[in-house]
Amino acid sequence: MSVVKTITSSQERKRGWSISLAPDLLPVEVPPPFDVPPLSVEVLQKMYHVMLLIRRVEEYLLDAASEGRIGGAMHTAIGMEANAVGAAFATRPDDYVTCTYRGHHHAIARGLDPGQVIAEVLGKASGCARGKGGSMHMVDPEHGLMGTNGVVAAQVPHAAGMALAARMRGEDRIALTFFGDGAIYQGVMHETFNIAAKWKLPVIFYMENNKYSEMTPIWRTSAIEDLYTFPKVYGIESIRINGNDVEIVHAAVSWAAERARSGEGPTFIEAITYRLAGHMAGDLETYRTPEEREHQRQADPLLVLRQKLLDRNVTEEALARIEEAVAQDLARAVEFAETSPWPDIAEAYTDVFHL
Amino acid sequence: MSVVKTITSSQERKRGWSISLAPDLLPVEVPPPFDVPPLSVEVLQKMYHVMLLIRRVEEYLLDAASEGRIGGAMHTAIGMEANAVGAAFATRPDDYVTCTYRGHHHAIARGLDPGQVIAEVLGKASGCARGKGGSMHMVDPEHGLMGTNGVVAAQVPHAAGMALAARMRGEDRIALTFFGDGAIYQGVMHETFNIAAKWKLPVIFYMENNKYSEMTPIWRTSAIEDLYTFPKVYGIESIRINGNDVEIVHAAVSWAAERARSGEGPTFIEAITYRLAGHMAGDLETYRTPEEREHQRQADPLLVLRQKLLDRNVTEEALARIEEAVAQDLARAVEFAETSPWPDIAEAYTDVFHL
Amino acid sequence: MVQMRKTTYLQALNEALREEMRRDERVFIMGEDVAYYGGLFRVTRNLLEEFGPQRVMDTPISEQAFIGMALGAAAVGMRPVVEIMYMDFTLVAADQIFNQIGKYAYMTGGRVYLPLVIRGQQGGGKNYGSQHSQSLDSLYAHFPGLRVVAPATPYDAKGLLKAAIRDDNPVVFLEHKMLYFTTGEVPPPDVDYTVPIGLAEVKRPGRDLTLVTYSYCLLEALAAAEELAEKYGIDVEVVDLRTVNPMDTETIWASVARTGRLLAVHESYANCGVGAEIVARAYEEVPHLLKAPARRLGMPPVPIPVSRPLEQEILPWKRHIMATVLEMMHERVAYA
Amino acid sequence: MVQMRKTTYLQALNEALREEMRRDERVFIMGEDVAYYGGLFRVTRNLLEEFGPQRVMDTPISEQAFIGMALGAAAVGMRPVVEIMYMDFTLVAADQIFNQIGKYAYMTGGRVYLPLVIRGQQGGGKNYGSQHSQSLDSLYAHFPGLRVVAPATPYDAKGLLKAAIRDDNPVVFLEHKMLYFTTGEVPPPDVDYTVPIGLAEVKRPGRDLTLVTYSYCLLEALAAAEELAEKYGIDVEVVDLRTVNPMDTETIWASVARTGRLLAVHESYANCGVGAEIVARAYEEVPHLLKAPARRLGMPPVPIPVSRPLEQEILPWKRHIMATVLEMMHERVAYA
Numbered sequence A, B: 001m002s003v004v005k006t007i008t009s010s011q012e013r014k015r016g017w018s019i020s021l022a023p024d025l026l027p028v029e030v031p032p033p034f035d036v037p038p039l040s041v042e043v044l045q046k047m048y049h050v051m052l053l054i055r056r057v058e059e060y061l062l063d064a065a066s067e068g069r070i071g072g073a074m075h076t077a078i079g080m081e082a083n084a085v086g087a088a089f090a091t092r093p094d095d096y097v098t099c100t101y102r103g104h105h106h107a108i109a110r111g112l113d114p115g116q117v118i119a120e121v122l123g124k125a126s127g128c129a130r131g132k133g134g135s136m137h138m139v140d141p142e143h144g145l146m147g148t149n150g151v152v153a154a155q156v157p158h159a160a161g162m163a164l165a166a167r168m169r170g171e172d173r174i175a176l177t178f179f180g181d182g183a184i185y186q187g188v189m190h191e192t193f194n195i196a197a198k199w200k201l202p203v204i205f206y207m208e209n210n211k212y213s214e215m216t217p218i219w220r221t222s223a224i225e226d227l228y229t230f231p232k233v234y235g236i237e238s239i240r241i242n243g244n245d246v247e248i249v250h251a252a253v254s255w256a257a258e259r260a261r262s263g264e265g266p267t268f269i270e271a272i273t274y275r276l277a278g279h280m281a282g283d284l285e286t287y288r289t290p291e292e293r294e295h296q297r298q299a300d301p302l303l304v305l306r307q308k309l310l311d312r313n314v315t316e317e318a319l320a321r322i323e324e325a326v327a328q329d330l331a332r333a334v335e336f337a338e339t340s341p342w343p344d345i346a347e348a349y350t351d352v353f354h355l
Numbered sequence C, D: 001m002v003q004m005r006k007t008t009y010l011q012a013l014n015e016a017l018r019e020e021m022r023r024d025e026r027v028f029i030m031g032e033d034v035a036y037y038g039g040l041f042r043v044t045r046n047l048l049e050e051f052g053p054q055r056v057m058d059t060p061i062s063e064q065a066f067i068g069m070a071l072g073a074a075a076v077g078m079r080p081v082v083e084i085m086y087m088d089f090t091l092v093a094a095d096q097i098f099n100q101i102g103k104y105a106y107m108t109g110g111r112v113y114l115p116l117v118i119r120g121q122q123g124g125g126k127n128y129g130s131q132h133s134q135s136l137d138s139l140y141a142h143f144p145g146l147r148v149v150a151p152a153t154p155y156d157a158k159g160l161l162k163a164a165i166r167d168d169n170p171v172v173f174l175e176h177k178m179l180y181f182t183t184g185e186v187p188p189p190d191v192d193y194t195v196p197i198g199l200a201e202v203k204r205p206g207r208d209l210t211l212v213t214y215s216y217c218l219l220e221a222l223a224a225a226e227e228l229a230e231k232y233g234i235d236v237e238v239v240d241l242r243t244v245n246p247m248d249t250e251t252i253w254a255s256v257a258r259t260g261r262l263l264a265v266h267e268s269y270a271n272c273g274v275g276a277e278i279v280a281r282a283y284e285e286v287p288h289l290l291k292a293p294a295r296r297l298g299m300p301p302v303p304i305p306v307s308r309p310l311e312q313e314i315l316p317w318k319r320h321i322m323a324t325v326l327e328m329m330h331e332r333v334a335y336a
């Protein structure tokens, strides 16, 4: 099974940059250093459930934002769900996760109740961070989600510190941190890569390369073409995968987690993916053509997984049941969040310090 | 001519780290991508004059510090003079230079009057920065020295910005920035390397690798063994040289400057060198053995250059004349600095803003 | 006399950049998404088209490097204008801003100076949460060596941005996300004008109390003043500081000489903030003018929550301004 | 009663670290040169020998990463103590400190809290210049979410560092380069004690004026007080704040209730500094206690020069303290 598939558009080809993973794909040059054993259809169906639920929650949130019910910066991961779900299924609930402002998918994939996700984005008292954090600050320590972050790359050393803690205590927990392609050029990434490599920390650096940082394509600002090659310079094991195929993501993270648990140190994963929605709610998307986006819909991870399930003899009826169950989950979550009260005004002043 | 020579002590060999460049040397693995044409004896004699003057000035400063006449952090470059002089002779007065707190050697090599250097370190009104900057803040715009800096790596983006300015104005000036081995793991280095490479800026990144950052050997904190390999990941041309041989330094910087002027972009030079004095005045040097330091004295760049001159038929008398001239230069400089007045108290409040 | 026209704060900024880039080819722009996209908030819109990619440059997300590069370029005679997407992120480059840029002229004994501008938007009110809503004006004013400008009207925004670009010193130019679509009278594009850095302006004359503020809080203060006048007959004089550093205490003290009461309001954290500074200076310089204790109002010492009612609770806006003024005028109100 | 012994501030800090590391195996140390060398200023001396390289770690010069890692380790139950060689360099990691560490508990709705300490020395007086001499206490106090501690005596240093390590919140622990070799009475190593965070202490009782200060300025203030008493018969009460945030205003106001005069002194920049904050709070909370305008004294708005006479000129030390007190007591002095 090929791990990354890419096409290069004519304009991009000149620069040697791949922008796409839609079906008219070229196989990736690097063979994966791990096997991608097929997952059972039971597991794949569960994954489909979670991925679809993430999609529906975020679609709901985009609607709510367009109605003016959500302020601030609300970033969805529509089109990127396979990264979150594959990774979550490949790690343990007691592993540690940090990620970016684009974190609803990770929160739900880890097991955070979608009602609490929606409530948090809406700023309700029942949100996972009591409405104080909002969309950019999902948290759920019970499921190992230690925080999502509004500052590009800031969460990356946090994960390294969690990995250090686990190692100091002799635990076999690992830490997993997600970031975007644009994050690679924050200085702290470099600093963290070096320490993680030098100290052989049990941490996985997972880049969701969706080709854009905000409105700027990564090739416009990066001197390095194949981003996954960068961490190799520190001696970090580094691979590139197709982040829209949940089975591949699962296999890659399982392999990296195993390496981390057995003391082999950090792994870097560049997952090629694509966001089908705007950078954030309200994004006018003038920086890409509708054609480009529509073309990418063919590689929508939900379609990829649905087709996989059909190919493995799961019936349309069985899928319809999942889709129905997701609709109910969503309805429950929305009901929970919408009927939750606002936080009490006094809450504005609490939780600054732990008392 | 071999460009880098290294030995590995038994302890270090295990780690694969080279710590030394004293004469019992192994030739470096990488052949230089440039020629090292022998310089004329006239030029070499001038270089000897400047290098020796730097040495004498810094010896004087160390004495003054041990007498308590200099406070703060005063870092000498004793043993590292060839880097400054080779580089200065290979660049133009209108090129731009920035460097670290360890910058007396660069200041003098660029052409800053040693009297002003000493005066600045002593905090006198006649110092190059009117006594406000001190040892860590040498400056001499007339000779292109745009500033030395107390914060590790902070000066590196400055040079990139100067290179950008030169390029925007269509000038063929270049920028040259010096930093230590320990600086490589400040995040800003990574950020700057990427932009400099992407924008093909006419800048030379010159690392004076003296094997220690403060009291910690670089191998203890670096995941990368051969530091010069790091910037290659951005596509930056990168080499390693013997920084104790002024002819090699001169050749390397000439080559890099030519590349920069002709639009080929940045070059990274890792110069292996060694500081024969402490990290700063007052350093107890418990982190290295006296034997290690004494061993390194054999590769003292002044000895290397002196021997080179003798080998090229410069007489002992000619060298003695230079040494005498240096003694007079030093005496003049000391006289100038010592008799200079303190700045007027009102000076404490000026120069915050340019009026 | 110049015929004014109504335009937005956003448009005024864009014009200032365009006009200064036309006037002086040393001026150039760097930042994230500033070139092809025209800036996340569209302040640099269409500048790439006119000035080309050599003068309007999209950077990677490397604030330390490109702010440091602005220093370097300015040190050798260019006039960089750097956009920071949210001023909160200047903290990523705090060393470059405070340890380098603010001190460079001094550390070099005046031999190198830095004509550069760091601009971007800050502030709350739109539920951006703790890391995208801070006002950092007090921070920039705390460290020496930076001019700090925070205009509230389109006219001042354009005039001060032009002045900032022409200034030979580093200027931190603070916009506010609530101001971009506010409108006001501004001279047409071909009329050159600047608003001097360091000059406050009385935006509403009044007899009872001097309220000093700047940036978006000015609008809240003016609204509060209207309501205080209508409902309580309290006549507040509103001084728009416009420049936070250097501070035009002359204009403030002249106003306090008339009113005898002083309240400073800002959206940065109150603790060790500009308001505290104004109060401290008042007692240093003009204690005799004060008929009642001088006060300040800023953000309470909490990070900024996303939840709407919580954010509204802590912003030092109209409701809190009115309450504070009423407290300060409490004798008058009691008898009213 | 405990038999005290004389020891240095430096030794007191080293003991605090050692004892807390023995007491609690979650405590560990990261920083530059802290392990094999024992810290540039020798505060972590011999800890590597006792606790090994797993708990005393030499880092590369990567403040952003290792401060961020301290956050991560603390978030999952460890108790990191990070040494910063000169607190000036915290600016390199300002995002991690202010946007991350200070806000983490709040942004997570209290679900993650951070028991960590960032410690190091700051301050002037030894000609280290603009980038190695700043006092940043006002900066740390400006942002929400950080406890800020700045002890002046060996006893307080040891007791507060132990308290800081045991605190469940992030603490910025500020030493001063002029204090390391000062000595004072401290209980012997086997006697466990802490000094509570958030509690000021009257270090010299007096009747005429309350002088609030902390860190090295305490010593200058005490010296000034002695001379003021001797030469002018002015009896200054010196309150050692010890903790800058949260601020023990109760102790200050109680003192002001006795003296009627208030002067706050610190070495961080005066502009938007802790002193201004104390003055502002005094007029908010206890204006009726003040017989004369409250004042503050801090660093003037200039970077710190290397040249000795210039540095001595700007440090808000004894000479300036005396001058300010004399100004404030000017009626008394005139008649004395």
Ligand SMILES: Cc1ncc(C[n+]2csc(CCOP(=O)(O)OP(=O)(O)O)c2C)c(N)n1
Pocket (backbone or CB within 6 Å): A100, A102, A150, A151, A152, A179, A180, A181, A182, A183, A184, A186, A208, A210, A212, A213, A214, A279, C032, C061, C063, C085, C089, C092
């Ligand atoms: C330090 C910093 N600078 C700038 C920003 C503004 N910003 C938010 S998201 C973003 C783009 C990030 O792109 P990428 O890392 O590719 O992640 P993506 O949004 O594509 O998931 C930028 C510049 C920020 N949050 N933090």
Ligand SMILES: Cc1ncc(C[n+]2csc(CCOP(=O)(O)OP(=O)(O)O)c2C)c(N)n1
Pocket (backbone or CB within 6 Å): B100, B102, B150, B151, B152, B179, B180, B181, B182, B183, B184, B186, B208, B210, B212, B213, B214, B279, D032, D061, D063, D085, D089, D092
């Ligand atoms: C950001 C920052 N962190 C820490 C320091 C303290 N410091 C000064 S010099 C130094 C070591 C630098 O080593 P290296 O880069 O190898 O240069 P060298 O001193 O050997 O010339 C350190 C850690 C600093 N100046 N700046």
Ligand SMILES: [Mg+2]
Pocket (backbone or CB within 6 Å): A180, A181, A182, A208, A209, A210, A211, A212, A213, A214
């Ligand atoms: Mg991206």
Ligand SMILES: [Mg+2]
Pocket (backbone or CB within 6 Å): B180, B181, B182, B208, B209, B210, B211, B212, B213, B214
């Ligand atoms: Mg070194």
